[in-house]
Amino acid sequence: MMLKRLSLTNYRKFERADIEFGDGITGIIGSNGAGKSTIVEAIVWAIYGHPAARTNKELIKRQGAGQNEPCRVVLQFELDGDDYEVVREMRGKNLAATASVKVNSGVAVMPGANSALEATEFLSKKIGMDLQPFVTSIVAMQKELDAISNLGGAKRRELVLRMLRIDAIDEAIGKARSDKRDKRKELEIRGSYLQDTEEIKRKIGEVGEAIKAGDAELDRFKKDADDAKNEADAHFAAKNELQRVYELDSKLRERLAVERMRSAHLEQLEKEKRLAVKNALGAAAKTASLEEKLSNFKVLEAKKTNLESLREKSLRRSALEKEANRALAALEEIGREGEGISARLAVFRNLDSRLEAEAAGTKSAEEELAKLFETVSKAGFSLDSLVLERKSVEEKKRKLEELGSKGNCPTCLQPLGEHREMILADLARECERLAESGISASKELSELKKLRAEKEGALVSRKAALVELQANANERKHLTERVKTMDGRREKAKSELDAARVGLSEIGACAFDEGEYAGVKSGLDALKGVAEQFAVLKNEESKIDAARHELESVENDISAAKKSLEKITLELKTLGFDKQEYDLAMRRYESAIGLLGELGIKVAGASAKSEMLAREKDALEKKLSEQEEIRKAINSLRKEITLLERLAGDRDAGLLNDFKRHLISRIGPLLSRYASESFARLTDGRYSDIELDGDYNVHIYDDGERFELGRFSGGENDLANLCLRLAISQLMGERNNTDFQFIILDEIFGSQDPERKANVMRALSDLTGRFRQIILITHVEDVKDSFERVLTVKENADGTSSVVSD
Ligand SMILES: Nc1ncnc2c1ncn2[C@@H]1O[C@H](COP(=O)(O)OP(=O)(O)O)[C@@H](O)[C@H]1O
Ligand SMILES: [Mg+2]
Known part of the structure; x- marks a missing residue:
């Protein structure tokens, strides 16, 4: 297997990274936390999915990536001459995982539901390894190397075996033993259910x-019941026939009783009717004797009616007379009132012209008086000015007298001299003239005032006269209105009088005698009892015909009832019902039914019993077959236990243990050989032999002599342990028949000094004979030059990382 290309999208720190892997030694360099190990994780995750990640899946996607951005790894590698491309990604809010695999550009696993697991299964089968051995095979980490070199004794052996997945055999042994325990328990339980089958068969x-x-x-029982049923049916028919006759007989007897009751009732009725006829005849005889008295009563009644109508007329007449008198009196009163008003109105004959003259007179008197007021005030004024003027002349005169004859004139400031006397005389004359004028002015004023008082008095009386005339005018207006309403009243009284008179003439004369009326009433009272008695008797008498008729019809009914009684009696006799015979048939029927019932119960009991027995037999047969099943199961369990015992017996016995021992015995020498080969190459043949003891401790031969690792230098120690770790990888690959042509070494330098680092680096270049691709991950910058190719993992300012190829 060889790596070709890896590209990451939003995987951990990488927003985007594309890495191409070549032959030889590739260095992946970057500071701590830059994302170097992430690249190894991504390779394993692409193949094995979430279990390969060091965190749960939520933390894999780049923190800061949007919900719509996928987290994706694309890995291309070569295996057994085929080109593989794996795409694994997580999308959406739920980070739904899918994966696809292409082999030589052909689709092997399609993306879709479940594709994530399908891809893992497909790839692990092709590679021939599960996740754990794969990781052990391809990556050697500082942690492991530290552990290998630091652990001693059984622990070291345990670690090596775990890396080689020998512990899987222990798991298998454990599983076989627990299976065996379970089967023994089951055997015990099944055995406890075993029973004696002969007994069951018996x-x-x-x-x-x-x-x-x-x-x-x-x-x-069924046959007996059938017989009883036939007999009961026969009795049932006989009983039914008698029952029918019984019912007819009962009905006839009921009718007989009813007819008898009716006859008795009719006879009673006949007696009553006869009495009624007799009573009516008696009443007829009595009415004849009362006939005369009754005609008197009728005459009196007619008189009374006549008198009552007269009485009513006379009452009406006197009411009308009263009405006429009242209207007459009203008319007289109205006449008198009219005369009074006319007399009063005559007094106001010239009232309008008088009112006019008086108003004009008052107005001119008022004007005259106003002028007089003015004259009086003028006269008052001139009198006041005369008095003032005289006082000022007197003052002048007095001052002049005080000045004496040597004084200066107050006006011209010349010495007065002889002028003084002359001026004084002039002033005296002037004073005298002014005094005289004052006297006459004052006289004139008082006369004017007197005149004004007179005129004022005259005006007051004129005004009073005018007020009275206006009052007269009001009264006249009021009286004129009253005259108008009086005409209406008069008309009304006249028409009432006329109506009363017409009524009176219609009624005409009327003579009603109160005494006669009282006499007639008392006569009627005396005869009232007779009239009532007569009416009662007359009523009785009127019933004669009806009573005779009813009597006749009752007599007819009685004879019909007699006939009907005779008919029913005859029918009863013809029917001839016998109660004793009926009772006997009834008893027979009931006993037959009773027998039938008893037999029915017997049949039911017997069939329930046979059903129960059938069920019991079924249950026993089922038990028998169950027992056979149990026996079979027990036999097969025993076989399985024997098999498991052979696979994994107690302590170290059993095939699996043998196999484990065999593997371990083979592994030791193999590991020694592989490690020796590497070690020889890495030490340029200085040491050609490494030997591993039972706990996989390394021993090195130097000049044919065997030494513990402790005898050698630190660098030699590191190399030896690295060789052991590489031997484990190699062995893993071989054991699973997978040829890994690459190895990843993640931070294997630890805290080594530069010289030792250089040693390791040199040793690695020698390893290229064994691995086509060696990928060394390190944060140590100064080894950079020893690589054929360098990929630098750089942290960007925004916290993401990038991979740069040098
Ligand atoms: N989903 C993620 N998004 C962003 N950063 C992450 C995510 N998961 C882990 N990291 C960061 O990646 C770094 C670890 O990367 P790693 O590859 O172990 O570093 P190194 O280069 O030391 O091997 C840490 O700084 C960690 O915080
Ligand atoms: Mg790391």
Whole structure:
């Protein structure tokens, strides 16, 4: 098997990576966590699916990839001369996995439901290995190398055997032993169910005899039951006939009883009817004696009716008279009222012209008075100004007198001198004139005031007169309206009076005598009892014909009933039913039925018994065949146990253990040979022999002498262990008949110094004779130059990684 091409899409850290594998040594270099081991994982995942991944499937797809982006690995490789292409991917929200395989471009597994598992099955069959041995064969990891070199004793042996899947034989041994235990347990259980089959067979014979006897008895009972049935049928017919006669007889007797009752009733009725005829005849005799008194009663009744109609008329008449009188009185009252109103209206004859004159007079008086008010106020004014003027002249005069004759004139500021006296005299005259004018003005004012008072008084009385005239006008208006309503009232009273008079003339004169009416009433009261008695008797009398008729019909019914009684009696006699005979037939029938019932129960019991016996026989036969089955099963279990015992006996016995021992005995020398070959090549033939002891500890021969590994240098130790690990891979491939032409070494340098690293690198180039492709994964940069081809795994800024080929 050889790798050709690998391409990853959204697988772990890789958004996209394409790797081409060539011959020789390829180095995959990159810092820790860059995604180098991811490439190995992807190769295994492409072939074996999810179990090959180190995490669950949810973590495989690149974190950050969208839901619609698939996670895909495409691996191309060559196997036994055929070209393979595997595509494995997960899609969608649920990461549904599918896979497809092409061999030499032909489709071997189609993508689709279940294709993920189909592809794995197909490929593991072709490669000839399950997941675990495949990984051991193709990848050697630092971890393993560390374990190989660090473990000692039985643990180391265990690890090597596990890598070689020898432990699979142990699992098979374990499985065989547990199978054996299970089968022994089953054998025990089945054995506990075993029974004595002879005993069962004997019982089956017994039950068979019992079934035969039961069947004979059942036949007997059935025959007896048939006989009893025939007899019961005969009794049944006889009984039915008698029963029919019995029913007829009973019906006739019922009818007889009914007819008898009817006859008795009719006889009673006849008696009643005879009495009724007799009573009616008696009543007829009595009515004749009451005839005269009754005619008196009728005369009085007629009188009473007549008088009552008169009485009613007279009542109506007096009511009408009252009505006429009332209307007359109303008419008189209306007349009087009309005269009063006319007299009053006469008083208001010139009222309108008077109102007009009075209103005009009042208006001019008001104007006159207003003028007078004005005159008075003017006169008052001129009087006031006269008084003021006089006071100012007096003041001037007084000042002048105070100044004396040497003073200056207050107006012209010239010395007064002789002018003073002259001015004083002028002022005195002026004062006098003003005083006189004041007196006459004051007189005139008081006269004016007097006149004004008079005029005011006259106006007040004029206004009062005007108010009264207006009141008269209102009254006149009111009275005129009243006159109008009075006409209506008068008309109404007149028509009422006329109606009453017409009614009275229609009734005419009417004479009703109260005393006569009372006499007639008491006469009628006295005869009332007679009239009632007469009516009762007359009613009785009227029934004569009907009573006679009814009596006749009852007598007819009685004779018909007698005939019917005779007829029924005759029918009964003809029928001639015998109760004793009937009872006897009934008893016979019942006992036959009873017998039939008993036999029925016997038949049912016997057939139930035979059914039960048949079931018992079936059950016994089934048991017998079950026992035979158990015996067969036990035999085959014993055989299987013997077989398993041979395969894996107690302790180390058995074929599988022999096989394991054989393998191990063969593996030791083979591993030694393969490891020696590599070791010789890697040490340039310095050491040509490596030997492994029982625990697969390495011993190295130096100059023909055998030494433990501890004697040698660290680098030689590493090489020896690497050779052992490579020998395991080789052996694995051979054992499964698969030729792996590639090997992947993942971080095998560990913490070695540069010189030792260089040793290993040199040794690897020597290995190319054994493997066409050697892929070395490392984070150590300085070994770069030793590779024919270098793939660098680089981490990008966005957290994804890429693979770059140098
Ligand atoms: N689904 C994933 N998406 C992105 N990164 C992942 C995913 N699964 C694992 N990783 C990262 O890949 C790295 C491990 O890669 P690995 O191949 O083991 O590295 P190395 O180069 O050391 O062998 C870790 O950093 C881990 O966080
Ligand atoms: Mg790694």
